Amino acid sequence: MLLRLFLLFTIIPLAELWLLLWFSSLTSPTVTFGLVVLTGILGAWLARKQGSQAWKKIQQNMVQGQPPTEVLLDGLMILIAGAFLITPGIMTDLVGFSLLIPAFRELLKVRVGEWVKQRAMMQVQAQSSFQSGSGGFQDFTQPSPSVKEEDIIDVEFVRKESSESD
Numbered sequence: 001m002l003l004r005l006f007l008l009f010t011i012i013p014l015a016e017l018w019l020l021l022w023f024s025s026l027t028s029p030t031v032t033f034g035l036v037v038l039t040g041i042l043g044a045w046l047a048r049k050q051g052s053q054a055w056k057k058i059q060q061n062m063v064q065g066q067p068p069t070e071v072l073l074d075g076l077m078i079l080i081a082g083a084f085l086i087t088p089g090i091m092t093d094l095v096g097f098s099l100l101i102p103a104f105r106e107l108l109k110v111r112v113g114e115w116v117k118q119r120a121m122m123q124v125q126a127q128s129s130f131q132s133g134s135g136g137f138q139d140f141t142q143p144s145p146s147v148k149e150e151d152i153i154d155v156e157f158v159r160k161e162s163s164e165s166d
Contacts, residue, residue, distance in 0.1 A: 012091070012092075013089075015091065016088070016089030016090065016091055016092065017089075019089070019090045019091065020032055020036070020088070020089065020090065023035070023090065036088045036089075039085060039093045039097075040085060040086050040088070042085075043081070043082065043084075043085020043086060043093065043096050043097065043100075044082060044085060044086055046081075046085075046097075046100050047078055047079070047081050047082030047085060047096075047100065048082070050078045050100060051075060051078045051079065051082070054071055054074050054075040054078055055075065057071040057074075058071045058072065058075065070109070073105075073109050073112075074102075074105055074109075077099050077105050077108065077109075078099065078100065080096075080099060081095075081096045081097070081098075081099035081100045082096070083096075084096030084099070085097065085100075
């Protein structure tokens with residue numbers, strides 16, 4: 001996890017800076033600066049437009065009594081796209097603009113869904129390997145066989161309000 005954060009906050013900005021300097025050497029610093037500003041403005045406008053459309057779809061689903069899970073994922077991806085697009089850089093702009101393409105978002109939702117299912121299955125398998133004899137699931141309604149009846153203490157209490165004279 002620490003390595004991923006290091007890469008996120010160190011390597012990626014350095015690569016972005018290198019790409020911007022390289023692009024500036026091909027064109028001019030003015031063109032590069034204009035490109036950064038233009039993609040920021042265009043990206044923010046597109047993200048706002050698509051975000052408001054997603055918000056309307058979420059409201060429609062809620063009125064119809066449907067869970068808005070798909071649209072919420074779209075909204076989250078649009079939000080991430082907006083964050084990438086207002087961040088100066090070429091790679092972040094490419095990722096941001098790709099997240100604004102509905103077909104790419106659908107493909108990404110399928111991939112992320114598969115990844116989440118796979119992670120969930122790994123969690124269930126890991127938990128079942130630590131539990132014995134219960135087929136991977138523990139029944140918490142019944143006392144554990146290692147807990148004896150005499151080990152259980154049943155207590156009732158009444159809370160009394162304290163007065164200022166105490």
